[in-house]
Amino acid sequence: MPVTQQRVGETMNKHDGVAGTEIAGSSSEMSWTPRSLDRGLAPYLALLQALEDDVRTGALPPGTQLPPHRALASHLGLSLSTVTKAYREAGIRGVVVGRVGQGTFVAAPDQRQSSGRSGGLINLGINLSPAGDQREALRTVFAELARGNGLDGLFAYDAQQGLAEHRAGLADWIATPGFRPSPEQILATNGAQHGLDLALSLTCAPGETILVEDLTYVGFKALADLHGYRLEPVAMDEEGLVPEALEERIRETRARLVYAMPTLHSPTARTMSPARRQRIAEIIERHGLRLIEDDVYGFLLDTKPEPIAGLIPERTLYLSSFSKIFELGFRAGTMAVPAPLIERARLAVRASTWSATPLLFEVALRMVRTGVMERLVRELRQESRRRHALFRKIFPGQRTPHDGALSGYHAWLELPNGWTAADLFFAARNDGVLITPPGSASVAGRPEAGVRLCLGAAGRAELERALAILRQLIDRPAGTMYSVA
Numbered sequence: 001m002p003v004t005q006q007r008v009g010e011t012m013n014k015h016d017g018v019a020g021t022e023i024a025g026s027s028s029e030m031s032w033t034p035r036s037l038d039r040g041l042a043p044y045l046a047l048l049q050a051l052e053d054d055v056r057t058g059a060l061p062p063g064t065q066l067p068p069h070r071a072l073a074s075h076l077g078l079s080l081s082t083v084t085k086a087y088r089e090a091g092i093r094g095v096v097v098g099r100v101g102q103g104t105f106v107a108a109p110d111q112r113q114s115s116g117r118s119g120g121l122i123n124l125g126i127n128l129s130p131a132g133d134q135r136e137a138l139r140t141v142f143a144e145l146a147r148g149n150g151l152d153g154l155f156a157y158d159a160q161q162g163l164a165e166h167r168a169g170l171a172d173w174i175a176t177p178g179f180r181p182s183p184e185q186i187l188a189t190n191g192a193q194h195g196l197d198l199a200l201s202l203t204c205a206p207g208e209t210i211l212v213e214d215l216t217y218v219g220f221k222a223l224a225d226l227h228g229y230r231l232e233p234v235a236m237d238e239e240g241l242v243p244e245a246l247e248e249r250i251r252e253t254r255a256r257l258v259y260a261m262p263t264l265h266s267p268t269a270r271t272m273s274p275a276r277r278q279r280i281a282e283i284i285e286r287h288g289l290r291l292i293e294d295d296v297y298g299f300l301l302d303t304k305p306e307p308i309a310g311l312i313p314e315r316t317l318y319l320s321s322f323s324k325i326f327e328l329g330f331r332a333g334t335m336a337v338p339a340p341l342i343e344r345a346r347l348a349v350r351a352s353t354w355s356a357t358p359l360l361f362e363v364a365l366r367m368v369r370t371g372v373m374e375r376l377v378r379e380l381r382q383e384s385r386r387r388h389a390l391f392r393k394i395f396p397g398q399r400t401p402h403d404g405a406l407s408g409y410h411a412w413l414e415l416p417n418g419w420t421a422a423d424l425f426f427a428a429r430n431d432g433v434l435i436t437p438p439g440s441a442s443v444a445g446r447p448e449a450g451v452r453l454c455l456g457a458a459g460r461a462e463l464e465r466a467l468a469i470l471r472q473l474i475d476r477p478a479g480t481m482y483s484v485a
Contacts, residue, residue, distance in 0.1 A: 030067050030075055032060060043078055047086040055095055055106055062108040066096065088426040121434040122466040127266065127324075127409050128457040130383040134326050137372050141363045154358045160350050161342075162188025163358050169365040170334045174295075174320045179310030181318070181336040187345050188356040191331040192296050192321035193219050198348045199292045199317040202341050204229060209255040213241055215441040215448065217266045217294065220259055233443040234258075238399070240270045243279040250287050257290050263305050264297035264408035267441045267452030271406055274306060281311035291316045296324050297408050299377055300384060314338050322364045324409070325376060332360040384408055387455040387463060394467040409456040413470070414449060418478035421448045427473050433466045 034050030037043070054060040066087070067075070073083040087104055090096045097107045145151055153163070161167065167183040175181070189195040196219065204210060206228040212220065214233040224231050232253050235245035241260055249255070260280070262272040272280070284291050291308060293316050298304045309316035313336075321333040333356075337345045349355060367373040388407040392398070398414060415424060421438035428435050436452045453470070455463060 030071070031064065032066055033072070033075060037076075043082045044085040044089070047076075047078070047083065048089050051086065051090055052095055060106050062106050064106040065102075066104045066106070068103065088430075091426070091430050121429065121432055122462045123434045123457050124453045124455070124463075124466055125434045125436045126457050127452075127454045128327065129324055129380055129409060130387065130456045131459075132376065132379050132383065134376060137367060137376060138326065138330075138363065141366050141372075144366070145359075145362070150362065151359075154362055159188075159355045159358050161346050162186065162356060162361065166358065166361040166365060169368060170361070171336075173365075173368055174318070174334055174336065176304055176306050176310060178306040179313070179318075181309075181313070185336050185339060185342060187335040187337055187342075187349060188358075188361055189319075189333040189335050189349075190353055190356050191323050191328075192294065192319045192333040193223075194331070194353065194356075195319045195321075195333045195335040196220060196292065196294070197223055198335060198345060198352065199319065200227065200229065201348050201352075202337070202344055203290050203292070203317065204257050208257070209253045211246065211249055211253065211255045211258045212443060213260060213265065214443065214446065215267055216259070216443055217261060218440045220294075221441075221443070231443050233446065236268070236270070238270060239272045239276045240265050240268075241272070241276075241280055243276070243283055246280065247283050247287075250283070250289065255289070257292065258284060259292045259294070260308075261294040261297075262308060263295055264300060264406070264410075266297075266410065267436065268412040268450075269406075269408055269410055269452075270412075271301075271305065277306065277308050278311060281308050284308075284315055285312050289315065293318045295319060296321045299325070300381055300408050301406065302381065309336060314340075317341075322360075325373070325380065330360060330364075332356065332364055381407070384456070387460065390460070390464055391453070391455060391467060394464070394471050410452050410454045412450050413453050413474075415451065416474055417476075419474055420478070421451050423478055424451055424470070424473065428470060431469050431473065433469050435470075 032051075032054070034047060034054070037046040037050055039046070051060070051066075066072070069083045069087060070080055072078075073080045076083075087096065087098075091098055091104075094107055096104050098104050162170070164183065166188060167186040170186050170188065171181055171183045187195070187198070189198060200223060207230065209230045209232050210224065211234050212231050214236045216231065216233075221231065223229070232249060232255060234249050235242045240262060246258070262277060262280075264271055291312065293307055293309050295307055295318060298307070298320070307316075307318060309318040315338065316336075317338070318336040319333065320335075323330050323333065335345070364373065367376070384407040388411060391411045395413065398411075415421065425435055425438050436454070438448065438451075441452065442448050453467075458466060
């Protein structure tokens with residue numbers, strides 16, 4: 001196909017990281033090259049658009065073998081990763097198909113219609129609770145409220161910290177033998193994400209440094225980006241934060257705040273032992289730091305681990321939520337605040353949202369009082385164990401806690417055979433499985449050596465099918481999905 005291709009100029013190369021000038025070159029030795037590239041797009045998207053245009057117009061008929069990644073990258077003056085990413089996305093969209101050992105080919109129309117997604121994507125990328133009796137329980141309580149006079153007082157204008165009776169119930173709900181905050185220290189929040197935002201406003205100024213686990217919760221990263229906080233990673237091991245690494249990073253960064261998830265950490269599902277929690281508490285206290293402790297999954301363990309907040313209550317802002325029992329739309333969370341910060345916390349609630357929604361707390365706490373909440377939690381624990389057992393059956397070599405009491409809604413899949421998180425994300429999506437996007441949990445651009453798999457959102461049969469697809473993928477050597485010769 002005798003077309004002439006100009007190399008990508010300065011605008012394109014600014015994105016691609018390839019230094020070069022615009023020069024003309026013959027493409028007669030290539031099976032395909034784009035006629036032009038849109039310099040207003042990221043390089044891989046420009047290449048993808050050109051490929052889709054030529055397939056749509058018939059310039060590239062079905063069955064045409066595309067140039068190897070490396071050859072096309074060299075010819076266009078692009079990086080290998082740019083061409084690889086464009087080919088991957090074209091595969092996801094059903095424009096091309098990869099044949100192991102042969103290369104990449106333009107897909108036939110029937111292949112495009114069934115590009116691995118005909119039945120819809122199985123979503124293992126969002127951390128929801130398994131569906132059970134939660135909605136029926138909600139319907140029952142809402143109906144009770146509607147029939148009686150239970151709605152009276154639930155729309156109060158001055159419930160900034162939360163209604164007094166609700167704060168008393170929340171204090172009891174989050175309490176453990178070693179951690180029992182008073183109702184005066186409790187703040188009702190619109191979910192744990194709102195609580196994190198409030199906690200940051202009380203403890204950190206924009207531009208300051210926060211120490212976090214080497215892989216951290218994506219929602220916390222979003223808040224840091226929004227408010228201009230600088231996140232510094234601390235090394236982790238099988239239990240989470242490494243005490244020696246934390247102490248070293250405190251000295252190096254002079255940070256004044258730590259954010260951690262000691263129980264069923266997201267994304268790795270690791271849980272700290274009591275001894276590890278004691279050491280982390282001692283380090284934070286010795287250096288005069290504050291801690292934001294995210295404990296949204298603690299209820300999933302038969303015996304809830306003692307939070308670090310119980311060891312250093314005056315230095316810890318502790319967060320919990322009902323959203324992980326119901327659904328993401330049930331925005332009802334709890335924050336226990338050290339007494340010296342409570343007045344500022346009230347002001348922060350008033351400034352950000354005026355108050356959380358008393359109606360949701362009334363619904364949740366009615367379930368607590370009647371025993372319905374404990375039944376729902378017990379069922380969620382049992383279902384989570386079943387799903388983790390399924391994960392361990394399909395991935396027997398993975399390092400997962402075999403103690404069923406440590407089962408949550410997600411598992412950490414370590415990647416073998418040279419696979420990267422990005423490789424698996426694109427390959428899985430092409431085969432009908434959506435997983436957590438690469439880079440979601442990484443801090444300071446560090447690559448992830450695994451991916452979080454959320455086991456709760458899909459039905460159990462769908463989950464088993466999705467896990468089997470992922471197992472088949474990672475059993476292949478990395479790089480065999482598409483030719484890079």
